[in-house]
Structures are given as C-alpha cells and as structure tokens.
Amino acid sequence: MxxxxxxxxxxxxxxxxxxxxxxxxxxxxxxxxxxxxxxxxxxxxxxxxxxxxxxxxxxxxxxxxxxxxxxxxxxxxxxxETVAPDMSIARQLAEYTQGIAEGASNSVRSIGLALGNLQALFDGTMNADGEALRQFAINIGLLIAALFGSFFLLRLIANALGRMIAARVSARGVVARITGLLGLAVIDVASILLAWGLGYVLALNFGTTSRGFMGINQSLLLNAFLVVELIKLGVRIVLEPRFSALRFLPVTEGNAAYWSFWSARVISLLGYAFMFVAPMLSGLVSRPVGGAVEVLAMATAVTIGIIITLQNKDDVRQWLGQISERRGNDGFGQMLAAIGRFWHLVVIAYLVALLVVWFANPETALPFMIAATMQSVFAVLIGSLVVGFISRFVSTGLSLPDDVRQRLPLLESRLKSFVPAVMRVVRWIVIAAVVIAIGQAWALFDFASWIGSEEGLAVAGSVVSAALILLAAIVLYVVVASWVEYRLNVNFGKVPTSREKTLLNLFKNAFTVALVVFGAMLALAQIGVNIAPLLAGAGVVGLAIGFGAQKLVQDIITGIFIQFENIMNEGDVVTVGSWSGVVEKLTIRSVTIRDLSGTVHLVPFSSVEQVSNMMRGFSYHLAEIGVSYDSDIEEVKSAMHEAFDRLMQTEHKDEILDDLEMHGVTGFGDSAIMVRARIKTLPGTQWGTGRRYNQIIKEVFDERGIEIPYPHVTYVPAAGGGASKSPPPAGRVEDQREDSAD
Structure with a gap:
C-alpha cells in the first residue's frame, strides 16, 4: 500500500x-x-x-x-534531433522555393476562400446579423463622409493660405522661402489633425449605440487616415506640386505634379488597404478575405510601379545620357549611360521579386524588403552626396588666400598634388561603405557583427592605424616643406644666407627620404607585415650597393665632408675642377654649376680635388693698369685715386668696404709699365664694381692725357719705293717689317 x-x-x-x-x-x-x-x-x-x-x-x-x-x-x-541538419546550398534553395510555393499556394487559396465567403455573404448564408452589418455600414460610411469631407474643406483653406504664403515669399531669399515652406507644412499638418480629431469626435458620439465608446473599425480608419495623409504630406513638401515658389527640388512643374499624383495614389492604396480594409474584413468576414484584399492591393501597387517605370524609361535614359556627355563620357559617365539603358529592367525585376517574396512570406517579407530598400536608398543618397562633394572639390581645385600664396608660393601646387589623390582614396572608401551598407541591409553578410568581433576590431584597428600613419606622414611632409619654403622666401622674415639655403634644402631632402621609409615601415607593421626581414634585407642590399658602387659611396662621403667644411653653398661662384660658375644645386652627392655662357654642369664630388670659392667673406677687384714708359707714375696713381673717388659717388659705393689699396708698379712689360691697385668689396660684387672702375679709369686717363699703350704694326716700304713713314711716338712698340728688293 x-x-x-x-x-x-x-x-x-x-x-x-x-x-x-x-x-x-x-x-x-x-x-x-x-x-x-x-x-x-x-x-x-x-x-x-x-x-x-x-x-x-x-x-x-x-x-x-x-x-x-x-x-x-x-x-x-x-x-x-541531435543530428546536424543539412545546410547545403541545394537544400537551402529547395527550402526557399518550397516556402515560395507554399506561400503562393496559401495566397491563391485565401483568394478562393475570400471569394466563397463574399458569395456566401451576399447570398444570405452569413447574414444572421444583417441588421448589425447594415448599421455598421451606415456608421462607417457616415464617418468616411464626415472625415474626408471635413478634410477636403480644410485642404481648400490650407491651399488658399499656401497661395498667400507663396506670393509673399516668391521674390525673397532662401530663408524666407524655407520659412514659408515650414509655415505651409504646419498649416497642412493642422488640417490633417483637425480632420482626424473631428472624426474621433463623431466616432465617439455617433458611431455606436453607446456614447463615449467607438468600434475597432472606426479606430482603424482614423489611424489609417492619419498615417497615410502624413506620409502624403511629406511627399508634397518635398515635391511641392502646388506652389513652385516654395519648391527647392530642381524638377519641373509637370514632373512635380506627375510624381506627386502617383505617389499619393500608391501610398493611399497600400496604406488604407493594409491598415483599414484588410483588418476590417478579417474581423467582419474572415481572415482569407482580408488576405485577399492585401494580395490585390500589393499586386495593384506593383502593376502601377511597372507602368510608371515603362512610362519614364526613355526620359531617364536621356537624362543620364546628358549627364554622361557633360562629364565627357569618362568612367563614371559611361557607368551612368549603361544604367540608363538597363535601369527599367532592374526596377521591374525588383518589383516582381518584391511581389513574389511577399507571396512567399507576407508576414515578414514585405517589412524586410521595405526596410532594406529604404536603408539602401538612404546609403546610396548619402554616398552620392559625399562622392559628389569630393568630385566637385577635386575638379574645382584648391585655392589659397593671396597672403598665404605670397608667403608659400609652392604650397598651393603641393596641396593640389596631394589633396586630389587623398580625395580619390576617400571616394573609394565611401563607395565601399555604401556597398557594405547595402549588403548589411539585405542580410547578404553581417558586417556589423564581424566588425564588433575581436577579429573585426583587430583588422579595422590595423587599417585605421595604417591610414592615420600615412595621413600623418603626408601632413608632416607638407608642414616641413612649407616651413622650409617660408624660410627660403626672401620677401618675408629674415633673409636666408647661402649656408641656410644649402642646409635647409639638404634637410628637406633627407627628411623626405626618412619620412617615406619610416612611414611605410610603420604602416606595414600596423597591417601585420613583419618588417624585420625588410630591415635585414635593406641592410644586405645597402652592403651590396656599398661594394658595387664605390664611386657613389665616395661621392657621398666627400659631399658630407664638403658640407661639414662649408666650402660652398647655393648661389656661390666657385671653381670646381675645371668648371667655374654659380652653384645652382648642391646635394650630398654632387654639385650643379651654371657657367657664364649658361651651360649647366653636374660635377660629382668623387671627381673634385679642389674647390675655389670667390664669394666667401669679402672679395677684391684687382686693377692692374698698363701705361707707357714715358708716363709719370705719380700722375698715374693720382688718376687712379681720382677714378676711385668718382666710383664712390656711383651706385657701387655701398659695395666697397675700404679705401683704394695702391700697390704701385708691379712689373715692366715689353710695351707698358704695370701699375696695380686693389678695391675691397662685398662678396660677389667685385665683378660689377671692377667693370665700373675700369670705365672711370678710361675716362680719367683720357682727360689727363695718360696713354695706355697697345701693340700695332708699322709698314715700311722698300728702299726705292719712297720715303719711309715717320717713326711712331715714343713709348709705342713697332713691329717693323722690311721687305728688301732683290
């Protein structure tokens, strides 16, 4: 027990x-x-x-x-149950097609059941509560008449106020137009809310036998009216087919009216069918009847969409073709032209797929596709705006203010070379983001979950870090190059010396090389590349280059010592090897010299044994003048001092550092006595000062009768040919050539 x-x-x-x-x-x-x-x-x-x-x-x-x-x-x-399900592609495809077939079958069966229920309803088999049904029809009919009648009258008043607002702001600015559009939107919203509120008052007081209560169908109608009319109002605000003065979208009157008409019809069809008619018939008759109404409304909306697509097929193709021609049929323009040829097929296929998928799973397919479509359109719209802005920025170019352009003449060209490349990279990043957003919206892949995982965060962090390193390297290069350019600009700040010019240019070149190497290494390290083999390989390659290019190594080593010793800088006049001229460019390996004739010579430092700089500290003009043997030397010296005094009254006075340094007689030539003096000048000005001094010497000697001898030839005829020419003045050299007769 x-x-x-x-x-x-x-x-x-x-x-x-x-x-x-x-x-x-x-x-x-x-x-x-x-x-x-x-x-x-x-x-x-x-x-x-x-x-x-x-x-x-x-x-x-x-x-x-x-x-x-x-x-x-x-x-x-x-x-x-514990056996793993078959997840092959064939099985998934079979299950998906099975779902489509079952959904379509259920939809067709619901239509048949709905027709049978309606037939039974009209045959009287379901008219047990006929009086209640008639009373409901009267109540809902009165509510519809009152709701839409009051809304029609309120719309007339709103349109009259809208015409007044449009007339007032038509000739004014953008702010006034925006204010007018907002005011019109407030008036339209108020008319919708007033009609909706009036409908609720009527439903509560006259819709049922008991005051203060209303039926569920009246509530369905009123809620459907509010949602549908607010959505239609949003479309009207964007297109504004009534008042062109308040329209900001660049469309014509006909296009605005066309798209406003058809969008309002489709929104009303789907909104009232899904939010009012189908739920009402499901409660009054049966669920298949409501499902049949949804199927009919969806099929009608898709048919309208296909008709609209076919009507606008040629217009859209011509519009996209014109855009492609304006862009010169570039890559993007050719893509637009291809879209214009086939866009209607894509839209029709999308609408048909929407209808088929909705038939297969009407509970979740339609909301999913609508949400995915809206997200895709939003992503494409935002991406188009960003790409359009970037393209306009790249095509327009970058223009700096005049003061910045004067201080940094090369900055604008440098930015124009870097910014378009960066913007092109950003444009491709935006396009990739749009593609990812569309794939995420249509559940093609779960990028959000992947990016939130440890692997995704690691990859994203590496890519972002590498991009930031490259961007920082570019910015740092622009900053350093601009600073060097500013320091070398003689119109602003302190005038740079030749040494500063040389060192700043060498620093910029060395900094650029180091920045490229280290920036690339750090970026590669951030994305997971092991840079240790690269560093080891660079060392081996450097060693091989050192053995194989000994001349190059010699150039670099000699150049380093030349820079340390500061024997020459850019702008100096030097003699390097067998070449003399102005130093135009000085690197760690070679020097570029332009001679007096304009010829440019590149001299590697390995071939340089001696450097002569004629512009270091100060210079001298060496005036060595030849006078005749019968000249008074003191008179010659006095004339040279007078010429120097006259030189000090010219534009060269600021270039002369000291008084005339007289050396006196320095030699006896065949035809002249050499008298030398020296003028100390600023470096690089000795040639101009010397040329001016020589000119003044000639003038003073002519005034004082001091002769500057020159060689000449005296012809003496033969003995029988007449008297010989008188002997030349003393002090002149005669090269006598006697021709003896046979």
Missing part, C-alpha cells in the same frame, strides 16, 4: 509540473492548445482517471508497458 501511495504522489507531481505530458501519456496522443486551455473540471477528471488506473493492477501494468515502449522511441527522436 505504501508503494501505491508513493506512485500516486509521483504521478500527481508529474501532473502538476507537466500536465500536458501526462495527458499525452494517458491519451497516447498530443494535446491541442484548446485542450490545454480546457476547464479545470476536465483536469480534475483526468486526475481521477489516473488514480483509478494506478489502483487497478491490470491498467497499471498496461501503463508501465506503454512507458517502456515509449522510452526507446523518445531516445530515437532525440538522437534524430
């Missing part, structure tokens, strides 16, 4: 915890939701039956036998 009591307690506990399972065991089948929600008296009767079964030995033995038979079956079912 105690064992029987224990069994009863055990099964009663089982019934309390899992009543549905106990009922299945007792009945040998599964329970339905209706049976689970049965009256408590039925559960009490089941408990009594179980007690009787347990008290009866035969029934209890049968129950135990059935439990023993059910255990292996349950284990087998559990084992089948």
């Amino acid at each position: 105690s064992r029987m009591l224990l069994i009863r307690i055990l099964f009663l506990s089982l019934l309390l915890v899992l009543p549905a399972t106990a009922q299945d065991i007792l009945t040998g089948g599964s329970t339905t939701p209706a049976e689970e929600s049965a009256d408590p008296e039925a559960s009490s009767a089941a408990v009594d039956d179980l007690i009787r079964i347990l008290e009866d030995d035969t029934a209890r033995a049968a129950l135990i036998e059935r439990l023993q038979q059910a255990a292996p079956e349950a284990e087998g079912a559990q084992a089948q």
Whole structure:
C-alpha cells in the first residue's frame, strides 16, 4: 500500500509540473492548445482517471508497458534531433522555393476562400446579423463622409493660405522661402489633425449605440487616415506640386505634379488597404478575405510601379545620357549611360521579386524588403552626396588666400598634388561603405557583427592605424616643406644666407627620404607585415650597393665632408675642377654649376680635388693698369685715386668696404709699365664694381692725357719705293717689317 501511495504522489507531481505530458501519456496522443486551455473540471477528471488506473493492477501494468515502449522511441527522436541538419546550398534553395510555393499556394487559396465567403455573404448564408452589418455600414460610411469631407474643406483653406504664403515669399531669399515652406507644412499638418480629431469626435458620439465608446473599425480608419495623409504630406513638401515658389527640388512643374499624383495614389492604396480594409474584413468576414484584399492591393501597387517605370524609361535614359556627355563620357559617365539603358529592367525585376517574396512570406517579407530598400536608398543618397562633394572639390581645385600664396608660393601646387589623390582614396572608401551598407541591409553578410568581433576590431584597428600613419606622414611632409619654403622666401622674415639655403634644402631632402621609409615601415607593421626581414634585407642590399658602387659611396662621403667644411653653398661662384660658375644645386652627392655662357654642369664630388670659392667673406677687384714708359707714375696713381673717388659717388659705393689699396708698379712689360691697385668689396660684387672702375679709369686717363699703350704694326716700304713713314711716338712698340728688293 505504501508503494501505491508513493506512485500516486509521483504521478500527481508529474501532473502538476507537466500536465500536458501526462495527458499525452494517458491519451497516447498530443494535446491541442484548446485542450490545454480546457476547464479545470476536465483536469480534475483526468486526475481521477489516473488514480483509478494506478489502483487497478491490470491498467497499471498496461501503463508501465506503454512507458517502456515509449522510452526507446523518445531516445530515437532525440538522437534524430541531435543530428546536424543539412545546410547545403541545394537544400537551402529547395527550402526557399518550397516556402515560395507554399506561400503562393496559401495566397491563391485565401483568394478562393475570400471569394466563397463574399458569395456566401451576399447570398444570405452569413447574414444572421444583417441588421448589425447594415448599421455598421451606415456608421462607417457616415464617418468616411464626415472625415474626408471635413478634410477636403480644410485642404481648400490650407491651399488658399499656401497661395498667400507663396506670393509673399516668391521674390525673397532662401530663408524666407524655407520659412514659408515650414509655415505651409504646419498649416497642412493642422488640417490633417483637425480632420482626424473631428472624426474621433463623431466616432465617439455617433458611431455606436453607446456614447463615449467607438468600434475597432472606426479606430482603424482614423489611424489609417492619419498615417497615410502624413506620409502624403511629406511627399508634397518635398515635391511641392502646388506652389513652385516654395519648391527647392530642381524638377519641373509637370514632373512635380506627375510624381506627386502617383505617389499619393500608391501610398493611399497600400496604406488604407493594409491598415483599414484588410483588418476590417478579417474581423467582419474572415481572415482569407482580408488576405485577399492585401494580395490585390500589393499586386495593384506593383502593376502601377511597372507602368510608371515603362512610362519614364526613355526620359531617364536621356537624362543620364546628358549627364554622361557633360562629364565627357569618362568612367563614371559611361557607368551612368549603361544604367540608363538597363535601369527599367532592374526596377521591374525588383518589383516582381518584391511581389513574389511577399507571396512567399507576407508576414515578414514585405517589412524586410521595405526596410532594406529604404536603408539602401538612404546609403546610396548619402554616398552620392559625399562622392559628389569630393568630385566637385577635386575638379574645382584648391585655392589659397593671396597672403598665404605670397608667403608659400609652392604650397598651393603641393596641396593640389596631394589633396586630389587623398580625395580619390576617400571616394573609394565611401563607395565601399555604401556597398557594405547595402549588403548589411539585405542580410547578404553581417558586417556589423564581424566588425564588433575581436577579429573585426583587430583588422579595422590595423587599417585605421595604417591610414592615420600615412595621413600623418603626408601632413608632416607638407608642414616641413612649407616651413622650409617660408624660410627660403626672401620677401618675408629674415633673409636666408647661402649656408641656410644649402642646409635647409639638404634637410628637406633627407627628411623626405626618412619620412617615406619610416612611414611605410610603420604602416606595414600596423597591417601585420613583419618588417624585420625588410630591415635585414635593406641592410644586405645597402652592403651590396656599398661594394658595387664605390664611386657613389665616395661621392657621398666627400659631399658630407664638403658640407661639414662649408666650402660652398647655393648661389656661390666657385671653381670646381675645371668648371667655374654659380652653384645652382648642391646635394650630398654632387654639385650643379651654371657657367657664364649658361651651360649647366653636374660635377660629382668623387671627381673634385679642389674647390675655389670667390664669394666667401669679402672679395677684391684687382686693377692692374698698363701705361707707357714715358708716363709719370705719380700722375698715374693720382688718376687712379681720382677714378676711385668718382666710383664712390656711383651706385657701387655701398659695395666697397675700404679705401683704394695702391700697390704701385708691379712689373715692366715689353710695351707698358704695370701699375696695380686693389678695391675691397662685398662678396660677389667685385665683378660689377671692377667693370665700373675700369670705365672711370678710361675716362680719367683720357682727360689727363695718360696713354695706355697697345701693340700695332708699322709698314715700311722698300728702299726705292719712297720715303719711309715717320717713326711712331715714343713709348709705342713697332713691329717693323722690311721687305728688301732683290
């Protein structure tokens, strides 16, 4: 007896915890939701039956036998559940097509059931509550008439106020037009809310037999009216087909009216069908009737969309073709032209796919596709705006203010070379982001989950870090190059010396090389590239170059010592090897010299054994004048001092550093006595000062009658040919050539 009591307690506990399972065991089948929600008296009767079964030995033995038979079956079912499902592409495709077929079948069957229900309704088989149905039709009809009638009158008033607002702001600025558009939007919203509120008042007071209460169908109608009209209002605000003065979208009157008309019709069709007609018929008649209305509305909307697409096929193709021609049929223009040829096929295929998918799964497919479409359109719109701005920025170019351009003449050209390249990279990044957003919207891949994972965060962090390093390197190069350019600009700040010019240019070149190397290495390290082999390889390559290019190494080493010794700088006049001229460019390996004739010579430092700089510290003009032997030397010196005094009254006075340094007679030539003097000048000005001094010397000597001898030839005729020419003046050299007669 105690064992029987224990069994009863055990099964009663089982019934309390899992009543549905106990009922299945007792009945040998599964329970339905209706049976689970049965009256408590039925559960009490089941408990009594179980007690009787347990008290009866035969029934209890049968129950135990059935439990023993059910255990292996349950284990087998559990084992089948643990088997991994077949996730092959073929099976997924089969399941998807099965869902489409079943959904389409259910839709067709719902249409048939709906037609049968409507026929039964009109035949009187479902008119048991005919009076209530007629009363409902009267109430809903009165509500519709009152709602839309009041809304029509309010719209007339709103249109009159809108005409006044448009006339007032038509000749004014953008701010006034925006204010007018907002005011018109407020008036339209107020008209919708007033009509909606009036409808609720009528429904609460006249819609049912009891005041203060309204039916669910009246509420469906009013809510559908509010949602649909607000959406239509949003479209009207964007297109503004009524008042062109308040329209900001660049469309014509005809296009604005066309698209406003058809968008309003499609929105009304889908909104009222899904939010009012289908739920109302589902409650009044049957769910298949409501489903049939949804199918009919969806098919009608898709048909309208296909008709609109075919009507605008040529217009859109011509519009995109004109854009392509304006862009010169470049890559983007050719893409637009291709889209113009095939866009209608893509849209029609999308609409048909939307209808088919909705047939397959009407509960979730339509919201998913609408949400994915809106997200895709939004992503494409934002991406187009960003890409358009970048393209306009690149095509327009970068223009700096005049003061910045004067201080940094090369900065604008430098930015114009870097900024377009950076903008092109940014444009491709934006395009990739748009593609990712579209794929995410259509569930092609889960980029958000991947980027939120550890792997995604690591990859994104590496890419962003590498991009920031490259961007920082570019910015740093522009800053350093601009600073060097500013320091070398003689029109602003301190005038740079030749040494500063040389060192700043060398610093810019060395900094650029180091920045490129280190920036590339750091960027590669951020994206996961092991740079240790690269560094080792660079060392080996450098060693090989050192052995194979000894001249190059010699050039560099000699150039380093030349820079340390500061023997020459850019702008100096030097003699390097066998070449003399102005130093135009000085690197660590070679020097570029332009001689007096304009010829440019590149001299590697490995061939330089001696450097002569004629512009270091100060210079001298060495005036060595030849005078005749009969000249008074003191008179010559006095003339040279007078010429120097006259030179000090010319524009060269600021270039002369000291008085005339007279050296006196320095030599005796064949025809002249050499008298030398020296003028100390600023470096690089000795040639101009010397040329001016020589000119003044000639003038002073002419004034004083001091002769500057020059060689000449005297012809002496033959003895019988007449008297010879008179001898030349003293002090002149004569090269006498006598021709003796035979």
